[in-house]
Amino acid sequence: MLVLGIESSCDETGVALYHTERGLLAHALHSQVAMHAEYGGVVPELASRDHIRRVLPLTRQVLKEAGCTLQDIEGIAYTEGPGLAGALLVGASIAAALAFALKVPTVGVHHLEGHLLAPLLEDNPPAFPFVALLVSGGHSQLMEVTGIGQYTTLGDTLDDAAGEAFDKTAKLLGLGYPGGPALSKLALRGTPGRFKLPRPMLNSGDLNFSFSGLKTAVLTLANQHRNDAQELDEQTRADICLAFQDAIVEVLSKKAVAALRQTGLSRLVVAGGVGANKQLREGLSHAAAKKRFEVFYPKLEFCTDNGAMIAFAGAMRLRREGRRTMNFPIKPRWDLAQLDAPD
Template identity: 70%
Template structure:
């Protein structure tokens, strides 16, 4: 089965072809980071218009890359939610328009399910069941994953997600957008002993998170400095912030493994590309004898490959999951627990 995947939930346009026999045949991605950088964050209207410009050229690129004609596609998967409404509508309309023109079934995919399953695209994929730390955009959640569509929420953020804390703290340090990668790079030059920031909910005895207070602590620290804060002090604050957030994420992951008795941990989403987090998790895995799995770096951020793959997994388990009803709607807010089992 050859599945076309289309991702347009926020500021990346992704298209991919996944074959259930041959694996990933081709994928292409356009990031809008440069366009949104001037505004310090994603501008939804600009994002939607750019998806319109990029979707079909990326589709053509993937078809040429894979050597597959458009007529060979068996089904089309698209991100139905969650995400920006206008951006989601672009991907949904392209998918349903293609489905109508080609008489192929279409399937709306949950964006977070795509992230959860993306490590299965790696050369050494994890087996079910596993614990998943989902750190993507406005989401920070710990899940028990027993199979496709079989997700149990163990803990989640009570306010700001880890990615939001990265972006907001980076902005306080004048690092611009996107803040996550910038603050992580700067932290590499910081003194780990210069400042100590709180570890929110580290000892809460549950698996929930809270990062709003950590962001506020960064703001308080920045205000104690003169307006012309030096680069070394910025690096020291960045290091304190990154160390705090990594300590919390690692501790909660270890607690989740202990509570469930599982020995496999999957990291999914954009923050999963963070070098400090990966180093700390690898050290914890070696010490406590569990395995940790990551998506390939190119699949940590939003991409079409994870949508094509997630759609293919659902269709293999239930061919009737797709439809030839080409009327469509999107779900900007779509809790993962509302997703039906595969």
């Protein structure tokens, strides 16, 4: 089955073609970072309008790269949620219109399920069951995954997720947009051990996360080291960035290892935008070698939002469910643990 995937949940338009026997045939992505940078964050109305401009040209692009035509498409998957309502409606309505014109089934995909299953696109995919560390945007979760649609929440974020903490901390330190990558880049120049920040809920006895207090600790530390002009010198900013990243990585790594121990599983999947963080990958790979478990990561291009993960997740569901509906529902808020397994 050849499935077209459309991702439009926030500020990136992704389109891909996935074949259930031949694998990923082509994918394309347009990022809106340059457009939103002027405002210091995502403007929902601008995001929605830009998705409208991008989806069809990107669809034509991936069809050309794959050597396919619209008539070859046998199913269409789109991001149903969670995300920005207007942005979700763009992908959903275009998917429904194409499906109606081509007389093919369509299926809405949970954005986080797409991230969670992205490592299955690799040449050496993890086998079920496994523990997933899902660190994407406003989500920091640990899930026990026993199959497609079979997800049990082990730990969740109680306030700011890791990605939100990266972005908000970057803003506090006067870094550019998007904040997370800018902070990680500056941390590479930090002095190890100069600052020590708290590790929130590291010893809480559960697998939940909380990073809002860490952001406050950064603010307090930064205020202590500002000069008379209320500015931070570049090295101090770098050192604070490194201390912040160290704290995030230690909490995520140790909670993930605890989840493996609690479930008795030996495979860990890391997914989502923060999963691209170099220090997190190094920390988890080191822990895997020491604790003797396997850890799987998607390619860096599949850590951020993308159409490939939606096409793949949609193909898995369409192959089992064969949905077809003229409705195109969206769910701006949608708990992954409430997602049904395909029939």
